Each structure stands twice: as structure tokens, then as C-alpha cells.
Amino acid sequence: MKRWVVLLFSLFSLVSKAQDSDIKFETVLSKVKLGQNERLRVSFEMNKDGDFFEAPSFENFEVLMGPSQSISSSFINGKRSFSKSYTYVLRPKKQGQLIIDSASISIDNTVYTTDPKTVLVTAPIDNPNAPKTAQDIADESLYLVATLSNDKPYLNQGVLVTYTLYFSPRVYINNFIPVENPTYKNFWSQDLPIKEYETRRTTFKNESFNAVDLKTVVLYPQKSGSLALDPFALELYVQIPTGRRDFFGDPIMRSATKTVKAGDLSINVKDLPEQGKPSNYSGAVGDFKLSVDASRTSLEANESTQIKVKIAGKGNLKLLSVPELSLPSALEKYDPEYTDDVRVNREGMNGSVSNSYTVVPRYAGSYPVDPIEFTYFDPNSKSYKTLNSDPFDLTVEGSSVLPNTSASAPIVEKNTPTSSGFKSNAYQTSLVTIVTSPWFESNTFYIILALLVIIGFTINSIINALKANLGSSDQGTKKALPKKIKALLKRAEKLAKEQNPEFYSIASEILFSGLEKYSGVDLSTASKQEREEKLQTLGADTNLIERINAINDRILLVRYSGSASAPFEEDLKVLHKIIDDLL
Incomplete structure (x- = not known):
């Protein structure tokens, strides 16, 4: 019996330690930047109840309210969740970088402390109590950040670029459209399709944010030195709750639009070392x-x-x-x-x-x-x-053996006897000349030559007649497609049948190759407005420009959303029609 008691006690201790490792106690700020006459809400939150809570001194702040205590507990699907918070409302006494020191609490006989937090206090604002507009909230709630797996790779060493959208839990994203796309000059690149966007909770700018990876690209630098990456920009359409509800009890939302851009990045590519480089090295890394x-x-x-x-x-x-x-x-x-x-x-x-x-x-x-x-x-x-x-x-x-080409045949010498014991034989030879006429002077040659001339003249006449008929019926047939576009279209047809999202990467290359052939300039990096103005100066009709914009928007949306339910065959037909109209 005593053995069972010891065993149960040990098991309980292990469970307690496992639970302790999941304890959270943190400081949550309503904002990290405010005017000197604005208010700041500070909450100290924990996921397990404790005793002997001790708040920081709040030096350089005036305590307007608090502490107010809030407790929430639930039991869902056999799992219990608990949260408790102590909240204060403060007003800064001066401007500058102000620190909110650590708070402490005792949980299960262990003392836990929060990390210090820093807020930036600026000059007083005109109306600190005025409600923020939807655009104000969107501006401070949405950020696009690009991160590199390695910012100092070797030449031809792979680098992963991840574009992450950080957004506040108080905004809802309806849609996004890419407005600027990196070209990755001096890199071999490949986009990695994202089948499903996964949102995660994280800390960004000392605040609680949601994060989602929108685009990932694998790069292999083809040149050493400092290589710049073009920015990636998105136009976001968001909904922001007003805190009010309509007649049916549904929350009333406000709409806002914001363009976010991942800042310019540069990768410092190291050249491969010359020391120890073999003479037969060909570039594999x-x-x-x-x-x-x-x-x-x-x-x-x-x-x-x-x-x-x-x-x-x-x-x-x-x-x-x-x-x-x-x-x-x-x-x-x-x-x-x-x-x-x-x-x-x-x-x-x-x-x-x-x-x-x-x-x-x-x-x-x-x-x-x-x-x-x-x-x-x-x-x-x-x-x-x-x-x-x-x-x-x-x-x-097999029976056939390789000949020995290195062996030489024996040389046999022929000697003429000088002895008079032998008498030479004399032969009288009568030579008759055989006269034959060359084949090219024969009658057969001239008959065949005449037939070839007649046949050649007939074929040439038929070809000229066909060309004349085709020219009159179609006012000069269009030029054949360039080999590059022809090859790309063939690959696009295969990918469309397979419903492969890579189709849209090829489609983008086809579209801008066609536009470059039509306009004489590379329009892949031009903005939408610049592209339209260039096409209008070249006499392109409005319908063609609208179709180009529509298919380009579709390409961008599918490439960066990784959707596998796109109308591949329909978009392929549209692309064919645009290329036919351009060329």
C-alpha cells in the first residue's frame, strides 16, 4: 500500500511540473505610442490563479484607474481554460521613452514576473478623446514584413524569402491584391505555392498580433556582391468593428483600405573561396x-x-x-x-x-x-x-573481335635473279581502245533533265497561285508566333490540363513577352497606369487593355494565393486570344 502511495505522489508531482511549465504571466499594452495627454491601458494577464500580486511603481505615469480585476474560466471538450487580469488606466507625466517595470505574482508557491515594457510618449495631440477613424485603426494595425533565411549566402546557395502579414486582432481582412511584385534580378527564383493560409498569434512591436505567411520564394544568387530585392506591396481591404450592433444583433463594421509594403532588402552574396578550388570545379553548391x-x-x-x-x-x-x-x-x-x-x-x-x-x-x-x-x-x-x-x-x-589495328602487315621483298640460266619471256600485247559516251551526254540524261524542269515549273506555279489566293482572302496572314512564346504556350497548355498552379507563373511570362514584342519595351516592372498609357500610345483599343488588366489581376491573385480551383482552361483561352490580338 505504501508503495502505491509513493507512486501516486510521484505521478502527481510530474503532472504539476508539466502544468507549471505552461504558466503564462505577461504585460499587455493598449498602445506603444501615444500623446502626452492620451490614456494608456495596461493589463497584467495570467492563465492560472495566483496570490500576492504586486504592481510596478508606474514611475512617470499618473494612475487614473485601477486595478480592476477580471476572471474568466471555461470548460470545453474536456479541457479547462482560465484567465485572470489586473488592469490599470494611466496617463504619462512626460514625453520620451518611458518604461513600465515588471509586475510579480505567486502561483503554486513560485514567484513569476513580467518583462518590462517600453512606450513612446510624443507631444500632446489636439483631441485625445476623439474616436479613431477606420483608416486610423487600419494604419496602425497592418504591416507586411520580409524575412530572409540567410542574408549572407555563398554564390549559388539557396535563400528562402518569406513575406509575412502582421495584423491586429481587431481588424478583419476581406481580400488583398498584389500591386508591386519583386523581379529577383540576378537570382534564380521559384515561388512556393501556399495551399492554405495559417494564422498564428505572436508578438509584434511589443503588442499581440496575428501573423500569416502570404508568399514564400526560394532564391539562388547568380552574382556575388550586394544584391537588392525589389519591394513587395499589397492592397488590403479590411473590416473594423465599431463596437455597436444593428437591429438584428449583428456587429456594425467599418471598411478601410491600406497599401502595405515590405521594405527594400539586400543580400550580401559571398564569392566562393579561391583557396582549394579544383581546376575542374563547375559551380555546384x-x-x-x-x-x-x-x-x-x-x-x-x-x-x-x-x-x-x-x-x-x-x-x-x-x-x-x-x-x-x-x-x-x-x-x-x-x-x-x-x-x-x-x-x-x-x-x-x-x-x-x-x-x-x-x-x-x-x-x-x-x-x-x-x-x-x-x-x-x-x-x-x-x-x-x-x-x-x-x-x-x-x-x-560474340564472335566478332575488335581488329588489332596496332599490328602491321609483313613486308615481302621481290628480288630479280641475275643468273643467265633463266630466259625471260617476252609478251606482245595488243591494246584496243573502248570508246564510250559519258552518261550526261546520253539521250536518257536530256529526257530526265527536261522532265525535272517541267515538274519544277509546275510546282512553282502552284505555290504562287496558293500564295495569291491566301493573300487575297486574309489580307496577309499574321506572322508566326516567336519561338519563345510558342514554347511557353505549349507548356502552359500542359499545366492547365494538370490544374497545376505553376500555370500562372508561365502565363505571366507569356503575357509580358507578348507585350514586350508588341511595345518594344519590357512592361513587367511597369505600374498598371504606366502600362495602360504605353498601350494607348501604341493604338491598343480599350477592350484589349481591359482584358490584359483582367488576366494580369487573375494571374497575380492565383500566384500569391496558391488557389488550385482557378479556371485554368478558361484563362488559357483568354491568354491565347490576347496574344493573337497583340501579335
Whole structure:
């Protein structure tokens, strides 16, 4: 029995310690910046009841009200929640950076303290008691921040850029539209689609805020030095509660619009070290493995085998070169088939790239496949590493043996006898000249030549007639699409059938390639107004400009929302029509 009592007591102690680790006691401010004649609400909040609460001295503040105590407790789905707060209303006595010191309380015989908080007190405002407008609340409640996973990467080392929207719990976001998009010049870049926005509670500017990641991009710098990133800007449409309700009991909301912008960022890209750089280094950065495998190493002459050279791991896989396979000259090697099995996520590129060679031996024998060498730079160890594949032999069976080209045929000397014991034979040869006429002077040649001339003249006449008919019926057929746009449209059609959100990245490239071909200038970085003015000066009709704006808005919305329910096929038709009208 005593053993059970000890065991239960130990279990209770463990549970108590686990609960203690979840205790929160913090200071919450109504604002972090105010005029000297404004009021400040300070709350000390905890998630477990305690005793012996001690407030700070509030030096440099006048206490207008407090402490007022509030307790909330609930039991939902078998889980109990508790909150308690002590609230004060203060007014600053002077201007400047003022500190609210720590408060303390005893919870379960342990004393907890809050962190000190700082507020900025400015000059008195004209009407401190005037209610704030919806725009005032929106201005102080919405922020867009860009963060880098690494602001000092090596050349060709991956960097993750995350654009996070911070918004106060007192505002509701209805919609957002990108108005400025980074171009990532001097970077290889890929947007990571966000399937679902996840909101989290955090502390921002010493206040409680909600945060949501709206856009993530993987970058691989292609140039060393200080590289600037263009800002990313959003237009936000928000609703703000008024604190009042209508006849049906629903809250009355006020609307506001705010444009937020992630500030300019720069990445200091380090060049790769020259010390220890091998002469065969080709630019690979990351952590890789090399393998060379043959589908079979024993085969008959004139049969084929596949030899695959594969680079796998994490790093700039899409940007590196797979080392070339070197084989004996007796083996026929065909051009390799390149395979890209690379995934891009928040960690960068990972997967593999490979070249698969078809090899056909023509002669029997044993042929060595020498090791392949591959060098890369490892940013973790800050050093170059060289990999070598394992050598192996190709064994070829068959009756046909490779000729020994190095052996020379024996030389036989012919000697003329000088002895008179032999008599030479004299032959009288009668030569008859055979006269033949060349083929190009024959009758057959002239008949064939005449037929070819007649056929050529007939075909030329038919072609000219067809051109004349086509020209009269269509006032000069439109020029063929540029090869780049043609290739992009083909890829877009495939992605649209797959309902792949990457379709809209390709669609953006198609649209602005077409606009550049039409206008002669790159409009991808121009604002909407600048783009419209340029198209109007070139004589584009209003309907075409409106369709361009509509499809561009759709592209931006889907690219940055990651929606998989977009009308891919319909947008592809619209894009086709716009390109046809432009070109």
C-alpha cells in the first residue's frame, strides 16, 4: 500500500511540473505610442490563479484607474481554460521613452514576473478623446514584413524569402491584391505555392498580433556582391468593428483600405573561396552524392545497355552540369537523355538530376568504364569536396573481335635473279581502245533533265497561285508566333490540363513577352497606369487593355494565393486570344 502511495505522489508531482511549465504571466499594452495627454491601458494577464500580486511603481505615469480585476474560466471538450487580469488606466507625466517595470505574482508557491515594457510618449495631440477613424485603426494595425533565411549566402546557395502579414486582432481582412511584385534580378527564383493560409498569434512591436505567411520564394544568387530585392506591396481591404450592433444583433463594421509594403532588402552574396578550388570545379553548391550505374554489364555484341550518371542531394541541382561519361572508342555512345527529379521546398532544391547514355558495343571483349569525378562546394564545411564513382567493366560476348589495328602487315621483298640460266619471256600485247559516251551526254540524261524542269515549273506555279489566293482572302496572314512564346504556350497548355498552379507563373511570362514584342519595351516592372498609357500610345483599343488588366489581376491573385480551383482552361483561352490580338 505504501508503495502505491509513493507512486501516486510521484505521478502527481510530474503532472504539476508539466502544468507549471505552461504558466503564462505577461504585460499587455493598449498602445506603444501615444500623446502626452492620451490614456494608456495596461493589463497584467495570467492563465492560472495566483496570490500576492504586486504592481510596478508606474514611475512617470499618473494612475487614473485601477486595478480592476477580471476572471474568466471555461470548460470545453474536456479541457479547462482560465484567465485572470489586473488592469490599470494611466496617463504619462512626460514625453520620451518611458518604461513600465515588471509586475510579480505567486502561483503554486513560485514567484513569476513580467518583462518590462517600453512606450513612446510624443507631444500632446489636439483631441485625445476623439474616436479613431477606420483608416486610423487600419494604419496602425497592418504591416507586411520580409524575412530572409540567410542574408549572407555563398554564390549559388539557396535563400528562402518569406513575406509575412502582421495584423491586429481587431481588424478583419476581406481580400488583398498584389500591386508591386519583386523581379529577383540576378537570382534564380521559384515561388512556393501556399495551399492554405495559417494564422498564428505572436508578438509584434511589443503588442499581440496575428501573423500569416502570404508568399514564400526560394532564391539562388547568380552574382556575388550586394544584391537588392525589389519591394513587395499589397492592397488590403479590411473590416473594423465599431463596437455597436444593428437591429438584428449583428456587429456594425467599418471598411478601410491600406497599401502595405515590405521594405527594400539586400543580400550580401559571398564569392566562393579561391583557396582549394579544383581546376575542374563547375559551380555546384550544396551536399551531393555521385553514382554511375549500368542497366547490365554483361551483354552480346550489338546489344545495348543504359549507363546512368546521377547527381543526388540538396543544392543547386537545376543549375549544375552533370559530368560527362567517358568510354573506350570501341563502344558507340549516343547523346544522353537528361532527367530532372528535383523538388523545391522551403529547404531549397533537393532530389536528383541524371544523364542516361545508350551504349552499344560492336565487338566482343572486356571494356573498362573509368571513374567519373565530380566536385562541389559545401557551404556547411566551407570547403570543396570531390566525389569519384566506382569503376566497372562491360563484358561483351560474340564472335566478332575488335581488329588489332596496332599490328602491321609483313613486308615481302621481290628480288630479280641475275643468273643467265633463266630466259625471260617476252609478251606482245595488243591494246584496243573502248570508246564510250559519258552518261550526261546520253539521250536518257536530256529526257530526265527536261522532265525535272517541267515538274519544277509546275510546282512553282502552284505555290504562287496558293500564295495569291491566301493573300487575297486574309489580307496577309499574321506572322508566326516567336519561338519563345510558342514554347511557353505549349507548356502552359500542359499545366492547365494538370490544374497545376505553376500555370500562372508561365502565363505571366507569356503575357509580358507578348507585350514586350508588341511595345518594344519590357512592361513587367511597369505600374498598371504606366502600362495602360504605353498601350494607348501604341493604338491598343480599350477592350484589349481591359482584358490584359483582367488576366494580369487573375494571374497575380492565383500566384500569391496558391488557389488550385482557378479556371485554368478558361484563362488559357483568354491568354491565347490576347496574344493573337497583340501579335
